[in-house]
Amino acid sequence: MNEEFLHFIWRYKLFNLPLSDKETRLEVEVLSTGIPNPDAGPDFTDVRIRTANTIWAGNAEIHRRASDWNRHGHQTDPHYNNVILHLVEIKDTEVKNSLGQEVPTMELTWNKELTNRYLALLNNHDKIGCRDFLNAVDPIVFTHWMNRMIVERLEQRTEAVFHLLNETAGDWQEVYYRRLLMSLGMNxxxxxxxxxxxxxxxxxxxxxxxxxxxxxxxxxxxxxxxxxxxxxxxxxxxxxxxxxxxxxxxxxxxxxxxxxxxxxxxxxxxxxxxxxxxxxxxxxxxxxxxxxxxxxxxxxxxxxxxxxxxxxxxxxxxxxxxxxxxxxxxxxxxxxxxxxxxxVPVLFAWGKRNGNQxxxxxxxxxxEAMPPEENQITRAWEKAGITVSNAADAQSLIQLYRQYCEKKFCLRCAIGNKLMMQSVIC
Known part of the structure; x- marks a missing residue:
């Protein structure tokens, strides 16, 4: 499986217990799987584990194969010296950090039903991979994720506005003018x-x-x-x-x-x-x-x-x-x-730059007060049974499709996460 799937298995503690090394017979109790790290460095920070009577705190790194550690150059990178646990699907070698210390490497195993569910989402050729299972998602989960999507979309557009602002030496009028003209061209x-x-x-x-x-x-x-x-x-x-x-x-x-x-x-x-x-x-x-x-x-x-x-x-x-x-x-x-x-993007960016909530x-x-735009994406969601009531709904669903569905980032999506936890897929 890919590393994204392994991250999901680790983050939500879906791996089989006990977590142990067959060769060294070292057994690990996971107290906290830590915090996903989106930046350079180990995959998870603030990980806490117990081995025997000792509690360890540090980072965790995840690979499909243990040998990927060396292939990625971690054995010479001091940023990985605080890794206390190396998690892999296949342990094909032992690994060391740049100090020459051996890093505990353990294989993750899991219920293969999870693999089947993930592949069902990944290999679905519909625009919306989970379309046939959406009715199994709690409406509260869906609503919460839509609220997250509209903010995420506006934040993304705000970055584009700030980029223009830097280009124009802080000239909001010039930025607004450029956004208007660009929008006039549609796609x-x-x-x-x-x-x-x-x-x-x-x-x-x-x-x-x-x-x-x-x-x-x-x-x-x-x-x-x-x-x-x-x-x-x-x-x-x-x-x-x-x-x-x-x-x-x-x-x-x-x-x-x-x-x-x-x-x-x-x-x-x-x-x-x-x-x-x-x-x-x-x-x-x-x-x-x-x-x-x-x-x-x-x-x-x-x-x-x-x-x-x-x-x-x-x-x-x-x-x-x-x-x-x-x-x-x-x-x-x-x-x-x-x-x-x-x-809307310029107004939101203006508010953010000036700390005006x-x-x-x-x-x-x-x-929320405007009618939704109609395009291929919104029509696909409506076909899947999702009501698109206003422009906020449409923008949320466009963001969800562009940044998650289209990229097959099902495991980064709250809806995909919930479906993976349920037995409705397969």
């Missing part, structure tokens, strides 16, 4: 939208928010949509001329036009139209960080983001893609996703 165009935000600082764009045409020229020009081809429309030619002047003025370098994806996209989601809508958001000052801090509820943002583009886009999706005349606004679904993917809770309450 398919997130990268070029992010690259666009880096190539066109908010400080430059804001100088021209009083002139919608110039704002559009900067956004569409920096995206590369005004350079490679010529279109006869007066609107396009005016944008092109405006951009040529502004590009030279600010020494701008546009994003590679080939990065943008249009294939298999609904025309209403074309990046050209999205950028025209974002220009209107800029003009209406709905992208300002102060607005984010002062908002009371997510509906405010959804209403603000539900914006239209300029008149040209009433009859176009692209410069060469005509449409029936109608006002093209950023849809409610897209506006909601902007709140989920930009507003109320703001962090406010960010979570925004998610």
């Amino acid at each position: 398919i165009n997130a990268q070029p939208f992010e690259m666009l935000s880096r190539s066109l600082p908010y400080s430059v764009l804001r100088k021209h928010t009083g002139n919608l045409l110039q704002t559009e020229a900067l956004l569409l020009g920096q995206a590369g949509f005004l350079e490679e081809r010529l279109f006869p429309e007066e609107y396009f030619l005016t944008l092109r001329n405006e951009y040529a002047f502004l590009k030279a003025k600010y020494s701008l370098k546009p994003v590679d036009r080939s990065l943008w994806k249009f294939m298999r996209m609904r025309p209403g989601s074309f990046p050209t139209l999205r950028l025209a809508q974002f220009a209107k958001l800029m003009q209406n000052r709905m992208t300002e960080f102060d607005v984010l801090r002062q908002a009371v509820c997510p509906d405010d943002f959804v209403s603000w983001f539900h914006t239209t583009a300029s008149e040209f886009w009433d009859t176009h999706y692209h410069f060469d893609r005509l449409s029936e005349p109608f006002t093209k606004s950023l849809g409610k679904t897209a506006a909601t996703l902007l709140v989920i993917n930009a507003v 109320d703001l962090m809770q406010k960010a979570i309450s925004f998610l």
